[in-house]
Amino acid sequence: MRKINEFDIQIATLSDKVHEYDFVIDDAFFALFDQNLVNGGNLRAHIVLDKTDLLLQFEFKISGTVNVTCDRSLDEFDYPIELEELLLVRYGAVEAELDDNVLQIVPGTQALNIAQHLFDYIGLAIPIKKLHPRFYEVDEDPDAENILIYSSGGLNQDTDDEDDDTAGDPRWDVLKKLK
Template identity: 40%
Template sequence: MGAYGINIVGLSNKEHHFDYEIGEAFFRKYGSDLLSEGAFHADVMLFKHETFLEAEFKIKGVAKLVCDRTLEPFDFPVLNTHKIVFKYGDADEEITDEIVIIHRDTATLELGQYIYEFIGLAIPLKKLHPRFKDEEEAEDDDIEGKIVYSSGSPDDDSDDDNDEDIDPRWNILKKLK
């Protein structure tokens, strides 16, 4: 059993609490593709029931990131909560992101990979130093302002008040109906 494994056979049907400190050794074991440095605390509440297990992960910490623009290191705060339901079944299978089937004879539930994935989900794709935050928000506003929404299509049968905005070729096609 690894450092992040829980022996579920010996657990009684009630709530159980597990704490994990996550650092460089964790990222060396599970991968450093998304993140190689950071200090995190994972608080896992495991509710064992007769036919399933419910796990709630609360992860809090600081990721050490490098700015994509300036290559300066900076600290990125992470605080997130995720839930997974582990149901007993005939074979190991991931049904959805929140529901996982585990074999009935599974003795140990390995949580390390889930913790790694949840930390990875909290890391932004575009890593910008906090001093560029105002600039990034302004950039997002510009993009949103340029989006044009359309409520209908040219072959829409509804008669609108803005017929003068319609290309005259569509009027000719409407006469063919």
């Protein structure tokens, strides 16, 4: 069983330069969190840390698949994840989350655990409605997006402009004569 402290980065002992880390995110990682979003996964996280005396800049690159449950059929399937995120950590008087991707830590902080950030980034990459791939229409163009077309009218929308002449604003009659 993995421990959450495997995802600690010892920032106090690092010199001011670029450091790189690689992490494996698997079923044991997701078992660390009390969640029902992801059943499991097989991902790789590459983290580039640029440390300066005032700021820590983390670049997360996560790729792989997570096992999720389809909302329509309740079948499990592997959903591909490919993401890049940026996390900025600055030094300040108190520890605080200033923004979604900006943290503030006290200058004496020895280590920073990134497990929760990894989990959050993966969770945000999963769509709210998870559909098994068999429910998507096959399109000839692989780059085309699935588009939902909404129509508020009925099935028979074949109306002529001449039918609208009986009831209408008389100001439009002048424009209709221009045809």
